[in-house]
Amino acid sequence: MRKGKLGIWIAVTALLISVLSGCASGGSNKVDNTSGSESKPDSSAKAVTLKMVMWDSNNDFITFLNDKVKEYSKVKSNVTIELESFKSDSDYLQAVKVRAGGNALPDIIELKPNWLSDFKEQLMPLDGLGFVSSNKYADKYKVDGKVLAVPSVSFPELVYYHPSVFKELNLEVPTTWPQFLDVLNKIKENGTYIPYAMGGKDAWPDYPFNEFLPHILSDDENYLSAMAEEDAPFAQGTAFYEGFSQIAQLYDAKVMGPDPLGVGWDQATDLFVSKQAAVVASGLWFVPTYASKTGSTDDLAAFPMPYRQNEDTPLKLMTFTDHFYGISASTKYADEAKAFMEWFYSPEVYQDYIDHAQLGSAYEGIEANVPFLQDFYNNNKNEPFLYIPGNAAYTDLANAIQLDVKALGQEMMAGKTVDEISKDLDGKWSKARSAK
């Protein structure tokens, strides 16, 4: 009996040793994910399936893209595009990170601009390719001097309002921050409408303020990367401190309904759509959502978020680029993936893409057919200000101190002061910098 037990233990130990030695062999300081990292040239006759992964909250757009990429088989009969879609960008990011860790990334990956540094080792440089040179913004988002992905869309960040409400309350479109607060206060005084629909329960809807305001106030598109060079970028006198103080004026004015933190984005936009709320801020992507709920955009108009204090300075319009596509460095079909991207961004295909996305174009010579956007540009004078995410140094520091400006926005709405935030962040930032 004892011998029998010994045999089992020997077998178990052998299994353990074989598994652990397997880990050890890959593990001086490498994760075991070297398989499939070579890019093999394929003959045109060989059947190839390219996996593409994307997110979008709009089901119709996902259906459109699914059908669109299938058309590529007519151009290259041996290539099939398999599209996998996610409904939320956070779920998408989590899934892609897990796959990156296991070296199971799809061939073509969609990204947000602020994810590019994180995935720099997983993306293939695209410099010199045709679809890169004709992209208006690709060069602005180089990581370590290389273009790793190209943005598919650009769009302005807007403040939406109901013209009927402004007319009823005799309000003018504000062009400065004090005017903006004044408009919201007047709506509050009237008492019929919630002045601003925040949706703060979800944290991210405060991004037009907590993420963009200090950035625009700095007047430097590379403000976030510049922060990485400073020891106290949150201290009094910095763009961060001034911006957050400006935001505090808005949050302290109590113009976001009875409980801005108890209502999520969906509920907040429902309040706006049903005309219970007068104003909401978000990207151009909100227009299709609004139109799908109301059937028209007749009672919808927009103006640039007036971050400036007075009319002596230009009215900056935060412009966001999004839906970047890059090619995985571990793809087995690099040539086929590049050829697909050339097709995808060819004028005819891209025009169809951008018209369905209902967002601004990222390519020279191609304009999106978005009447709302054209009306906006016709009616509002502004100076575009491009959102450029922080570089790798900034991302490392921000991750080390777990910096989430949108969660800080929630804390401000819950009563935390700018001084407390600034002191806390500066302490952590300086410590993280010295540890690097």
Add this chain to the structure above:
Amino acid sequence: MRYTVQKRLVIFSFLCIPVGLLVLFLLYPTVKLFQFSFTNWNGISESFEYTGLKNYITAFQTPEVWTALGNNFLYFILHVIFIPLEIMVAVFLNNKIKGSNFFRSIVFMPYILNGVAVAYIFSYLYNPINGPLNALLGDMNLEFLIRNWLSDSSVVNYSLVAVSLWRFSGFHVILFLAGLQSVPADLYEAATIDGASGFQKFRYITAPGISRVIEIVLFLNVRGALQVFDIPFLMTQGGPGTASTTFTVYTIQTAFKYNNYGLASTLAVILMTIIIVFSMLQSRLFKGREE
């Protein structure tokens, strides 16, 4: 082939698959977890560096970790406070009362419900605009009790613990009920003949009779309170800010939001250690009492 050899061969072949699965899905990930806890791996990069005990020191020196653990402690302590009430309900349901089977089913129902559904139900109940809870308080002229249940930093954790109590108390009641039914009825008969009061019966017969169940419930409580994730994650995402962040929510965010798998692995190891230590302490406590 000799019989003993055949027997060993059969045993080995039958054990091979489960042991292999155990190694692959439990031991190997655990070993990797310990390995990553000593690195700065970001979860995406192909390479990482060993950083010694740096992650462990960071974990203990980060105030947010302690705040998150404090939130977990609130779940633990309020669940412990509810145990006597759960036992009382179980004792009540153990009596031969009309419709006791119906009530037994009802108390167990919340446990069957999916966590996501529970989160949505309570998000609706706590809703500040047209939310039934505040409306009810208003109708009952209890306006002074109306709160921003999920957005007031000083209230949010209690609101979430209430959901947890609603969800798990019924399950505990059923466990206590099973314990109560295993206590032999003749002990109560003998106690009645000896003139024992109701409290004495509970103190000297019922309580020792269900001590094993209490131990199990306490273990489930420690494990559940330390690992609570779905309710705060779905209802508040740890917010407002970080007010309702629990240890597991913090760990998940460290790994996936802030790309620090090394530190997240360290936090997971710490969590595992805390659960083991608490369970051992608890087990010793009960053993000591039994002896």
